[in-house]
Amino acid sequence: MSLSFNFTHAFSDKAGEHGLEPRDIAYLKPRLLDAIKQMRAQREAGKLEFLNLPYDAGAFATCAQAAESFAGVENLVIAGIGGSALGPAAIFSALCHPLHNLLDADARGGRPRLFTLDNVDPDYASAYFEFCDPRETVFNIISKSGATAETAAASLVIFDLLKKRLGAKWRDHVICTTDPKSGDLRKLCEREKLPTLDLPPAVGGRFSVLSPVGLFPAFMLGLNAEAMLFGAGEMAEFCLSVEFERNPAAQLAAILYLFDTSYGKPIHVMMTYANSLYLLADWFRQLWAESLGKAVNLDGKTVNLGPTPVKALGATDQHSQVQLYIEGPFDKVFVFLEVKEFRCELKLPALYGDVSSLGYLGGQTMNKLLASEFSATREALAKHQRPSLTISFPRVDARSIGEFFMLFEIVTALCGHLYHINPFDQPGVELGKRLTYGLMGRKGYAK
Amino acid sequence: MSLSFNFTHAFSDKAGEHGLEPRDIAYLKPRLLDAIKQMRAQREAGKLEFLNLPYDAGAFATCAQAAESFAGVENLVIAGIGGSALGPAAIFSALCHPLHNLLDADARGGRPRLFTLDNVDPDYASAYFEFCDPRETVFNIISKSGATAETAAASLVIFDLLKKRLGAKWRDHVICTTDPKSGDLRKLCEREKLPTLDLPPAVGGRFSVLSPVGLFPAFMLGLNAEAMLFGAGEMAEFCLSVEFERNPAAQLAAILYLFDTSYGKPIHVMMTYANSLYLLADWFRQLWAESLGKAVNLDGKTVNLGPTPVKALGATDQHSQVQLYIEGPFDKVFVFLEVKEFRCELKLPALYGDVSSLGYLGGQTMNKLLASEFSATREALAKHQRPSLTISFPRVDARSIGEFFMLFEIVTALCGHLYHINPFDQPGVELGKRLTYGLMGRKGYAK
Numbered sequence: 001m002s003l004s005f006n007f008t009h010a011f012s013d014k015a016g017e018h019g020l021e022p023r024d025i026a027y028l029k030p031r032l033l034d035a036i037k038q039m040r041a042q043r044e045a046g047k048l049e050f051l052n053l054p055y056d057a058g059a060f061a062t063c064a065q066a067a068e069s070f071a072g073v074e075n076l077v078i079a080g081i082g083g084s085a086l087g088p089a090a091i092f093s094a095l096c097h098p099l100h101n102l103l104d105a106d107a108r109g110g111r112p113r114l115f116t117l118d119n120v121d122p123d124y125a126s127a128y129f130e131f132c133d134p135r136e137t138v139f140n141i142i143s144k145s146g147a148t149a150e151t152a153a154a155s156l157v158i159f160d161l162l163k164k165r166l167g168a169k170w171r172d173h174v175i176c177t178t179d180p181k182s183g184d185l186r187k188l189c190e191r192e193k194l195p196t197l198d199l200p201p202a203v204g205g206r207f208s209v210l211s212p213v214g215l216f217p218a219f220m221l222g223l224n225a226e227a228m229l230f231g232a233g234e235m236a237e238f239c240l241s242v243e244f245e246r247n248p249a250a251q252l253a254a255i256l257y258l259f260d261t262s263y264g265k266p267i268h269v270m271m272t273y274a275n276s277l278y279l280l281a282d283w284f285r286q287l288w289a290e291s292l293g294k295a296v297n298l299d300g301k302t303v304n305l306g307p308t309p310v311k312a313l314g315a316t317d318q319h320s321q322v323q324l325y326i327e328g329p330f331d332k333v334f335v336f337l338e339v340k341e342f343r344c345e346l347k348l349p350a351l352y353g354d355v356s357s358l359g360y361l362g363g364q365t366m367n368k369l370l371a372s373e374f375s376a377t378r379e380a381l382a383k384h385q386r387p388s389l390t391i392s393f394p395r396v397d398a399r400s401i402g403e404f405f406m407l408f409e410i411v412t413a414l415c416g417h418l419y420h421i422n423p424f425d426q427p428g429v430e431l432g433k434r435l436t437y438g439l440m441g442r443k444g445y446a447k
Numbered sequence: 448m449s450l451s452f453n454f455t456h457a458f459s460d461k462a463g464e465h466g467l468e469p470r471d472i473a474y475l476k477p478r479l480l481d482a483i484k485q486m487r488a489q490r491e492a493g494k495l496e497f498l499n500l501p502y503d504a505g506a507f508a509t510c511a512q513a514a515e516s517f518a519g520v521e522n523l524v525i526a527g528i529g530g531s532a533l534g535p536a537a538i539f540s541a542l543c544h545p546l547h548n549l550l551d552a553d554a555r556g557g558r559p560r561l562f563t564l565d566n567v568d569p570d571y572a573s574a575y576f577e578f579c580d581p582r583e584t585v586f587n588i589i590s591k592s593g594a595t596a597e598t599a600a601a602s603l604v605i606f607d608l609l610k611k612r613l614g615a616k617w618r619d620h621v622i623c624t625t626d627p628k629s630g631d632l633r634k635l636c637e638r639e640k641l642p643t644l645d646l647p648p649a650v651g652g653r654f655s656v657l658s659p660v661g662l663f664p665a666f667m668l669g670l671n672a673e674a675m676l677f678g679a680g681e682m683a684e685f686c687l688s689v690e691f692e693r694n695p696a697a698q699l700a701a702i703l704y705l706f707d708t709s710y711g712k713p714i715h716v717m718m719t720y721a722n723s724l725y726l727l728a729d730w731f732r733q734l735w736a737e738s739l740g741k742a743v744n745l746d747g748k749t750v751n752l753g754p755t756p757v758k759a760l761g762a763t764d765q766h767s768q769v770q771l772y773i774e775g776p777f778d779k780v781f782v783f784l785e786v787k788e789f790r791c792e793l794k795l796p797a798l799y800g801d802v803s804s805l806g807y808l809g810g811q812t813m814n815k816l817l818a819s820e821f822s823a824t825r826e827a828l829a830k831h832q833r834p835s836l837t838i839s840f841p842r843v844d845a846r847s848i849g850e851f852f853m854l855f856e857i858v859t860a861l862c863g864h865l866y867h868i869n870p871f872d873q874p875g876v877e878l879g880k881r882l883t884y885g886l887m888g889r890k891g892y893a894k
Contacts, residue, residue, distance in 0.1 A: 081762070081763060081766045082763075082766025082767055083766070085763075086767065097574060098570060098571045098574040098575075099574045099575070099578050101549060102548060102549065102578060103578075118763050119722055119760065119762055119763045119817075120762055120813050120816050120817045120820065121720075121721055121722045121723075121789070121813075121817060122789045122791045122792060122793040122812070122813040122814045122817065123545060123721075123722070123723060123789045123790050123791050124545045124722040124723075125793055125813060126791040126793050127544060127545040127546045128545075128546070131546050131549060131550075145804070146804055146805075147804040148766075149804075149808070149816060149820070150762055150766075150816070150820075152804055152805050152808060153795050153808050153813055153816050155805070156795045156796050156798055156799075156805060156808060156809060157793065157795065157796065157813075159796075159798055159799075160796035160798055184802050184803065184804040184805065187802070188799065188802060188805075205766070266776065266778065267714070267755055273568075274568055274570075275566055275568045275570070275571040276568075276570060276571075285767060285768070286766070286767035286768070289767060289768045289770060289771035289775075290767060290768075290770040290771065292771075293770050293771025293772075293774055293775035294770075294774050294775070295773075295774035295775075296774075304774065304775060304776055304777065305775065305776060306771050306774070306775035306776065308714055308757070308771065308775070308776075308778070308779070310755070310757055313566065315528070315566060315567055315597055316528060316529075316532075316565050316566045318876065318879060319528045319529025319530070319595075319597075319652070319733070319876070320529055320533065320732060320733035320736060320737060321732070321733070321736045321737075322875065322876055322879060323736060323737040323740050323873045323874075323875040323876050324736035324737065324739075324740025324753050324755065324875075325740075325875075326742075326875035326876070326878070326879075327740055327741050327742035327743075327751065327753070327874070327875035328736075328740035328741070328742075328751060328752065328753035328755070329713065329751055329752060329753065329755075330751065331713065331755070332755070342568070342569045342570045343570050344569045344570050344573040345569060346569040346572055346573050346604065348600050348603045348604065349603050349604065349606075349607035351603055351606055351607055352603075352606075352635065355631050355634070355635060356631065356889075356890070357592070357593055357594040357596075357599055357631040358593075358599050358602070358603060358631065358635075360884070360887055360888055360889035360890065361596070361599060361600050361603060361887065362603060364887060364888075365569070366567050366568075366569045366572060366600055366604075367569045368887070369567050369596060369597070369600050369883075369887060370566075370567045370568060370569065372882075372883050372886035372887050373567065373596070373597075373879075373883050375882070375886060376879045376880075376881075376882030376883040376885075376886060377879045379879075379882055380878040380879035380882055383878065384875075384878075426770045427770075427774070428769065428770040428771075428772075428773035428774035428831075429765065429766070429769055429770050429773070431773075431827040431830065431831075432765060432769060432773075432820075432823045432824045432826075432827040433823075434823075435819075435822075435823030435826055435827060436816075436819050436820050436823040437807070438823075439819035439822060439823060440807055440808065440811060440815070440816060440819050441807055441811075442803075442807035443803070443807065
């Protein structure tokens, strides 16, 4: 495993009376050990399919082959929303050049630009459709059921555009990631003989990043999908077997659950000290909110619970949010993502040594400055009794982000046990969907 | 005024027992009227300078002229952090093409690409420095004091790069926005004879978007800075004079303050139903957190108060956060930003009429779908007793965003009165700054 963990700033030794007491965690140990045992049993019974995604050799080969068939294309547009967009976007921003889409094809290694069309904003969608010449573009439509209104709307525009501009060749510019058997998108693909990738039926959108949802874009971008799955698999084995005290998933679940339910800290801020990891926090934000934000528990009791995830970026948000984090209510816990080694080392030139606010920086590196800002912020928070957890990436690579995805998927499942809710459904969004169908005049939704 | 307001979903008629009672607001009326009277008096006494920014003809002319002198440049890189970056970034994303930086110079109308270098992430910063050829780039360094470590570090790299690559001509590629008299950046500009723009000393970073901080980039991008200031001025006059019941600033301040302090809703979600407005929510996020998150009130009493701002994007976050928003704890109030008329109308082609999840969309528009999603989400939230406020933009243009900026600056000042704290300082970030200086070996900070 490449990630490492430092939870010392979560405890009262560091964070004072707003820090945890170790005995609180020990108290949860039996429940968490039981939950892990259940997870192992469920996996063996063919359930909890997200745990098996790292070992799906079929999906791996199919995605690699599909990507191969589109080699040399200029643009990859992903039409999807929620879990069908956040995973690919997180992989892209973590592992590609920060200005990937601005580079020319050579500098991109012949790999496509990537756009995630994850909204039905007409100005934004039009801009993508105008910019991406259909002849040089592949559209990856991702929707398990095909019923998602936003993705359905984008598909209509895409199909029409491709047919009009490319005639019979339009089928060479689209690939749909959807349920292997059921759903309207599957049926449409069969009728139109469109290439498809299978989205495992038992895997929910927010747990799908290691399925073809994330794999196909990863291959298209020339990323090391194998290492990503390796990292994820390694993390799964570790968290399902290692003893409680060294188990990062069990510790994270216990700590974050306790802060929400017993320490009055329902706001869970994931603050990444690296721009490349910011969209991992966005991916986490869906996982956490949609899995744990529930009205009814497993006994049918109304509970209306769930922590609120917030994404933040260091050092940038030190100049935006940290005033509130340090002085405001004691209602937050922080999960820092830190990077030990960046791809570049950026030297700060020794200029203007006589100017006090510049001179001290000269001859050092921007890397050291960022690391110091992180360290200083974590200390300042702790001194003001604001607890935090730190997850360190030795470097941002395919393996470490694979580990990260699997880690938080397991933490989420474990938190589901602790909260005694179902972390895999999302009943709360139904009413809004039905109201939208009604307003759009879909048959059977007039009321 | 072009913005319009609908607060009906904030009240118990719509949102049930978690909605406000009108009498709660009436109760705050005397305090708010008094606060507005004080604001008028302070403005006349030359204080609250942010209220006067719309009328600063000198700044307007200087910025216009400065932008003129850089006409035809390919890239504008803003080196700034916090209020020195969030305002320009919000203006840019609201008013420029969604893929502005990807368009060629002609399609950009000869205007530069804009990059905001607002972090000291070495990979991210290096990418900008590699991508932007110094010969075709203008660097706008924004820092009131010049002491901000992140901006100071970026400046060192910029100065060194320019000097090495451009020799004596380096001065033609930089302009600094800083205090007119004091501070290390001002001194440096005088020594090096660099062009400068004045950042009014009495205006804090998060209230500076209508100063040269936002004006110069607006002119560089060919935007209608005049309309932006007009909108802001119009909003200021309206909110400082109109009666309480029709005063959007007073109403917003009262409602948001009450939800935080009396209705157990400390999480204030600004959810924009337009991609172009998402960074306005990011700008708001700093304004709200840094102004209202305070440990000590005006009587010196420890209070540790302040609502937590969260940014969200509709319809995208319906598939990420709305499950929690609808079913989770009753700890949130929503401020929706809605757009009545987008720049494009995107037709949904009438294809596959026989497929039930596609057919109903054909022949309609993406515009109508987004509007329906918004309306459905707001209704679904209200039916689950989740209150919300709506601010409608007739269209996203310079005037309406000018109104928005000024509106929330006044709301923030009024909330400062209600919370009885100083909304214009940020004492909480000092410890972190000193610790960073110490770690970086700055003289006098060793301890």
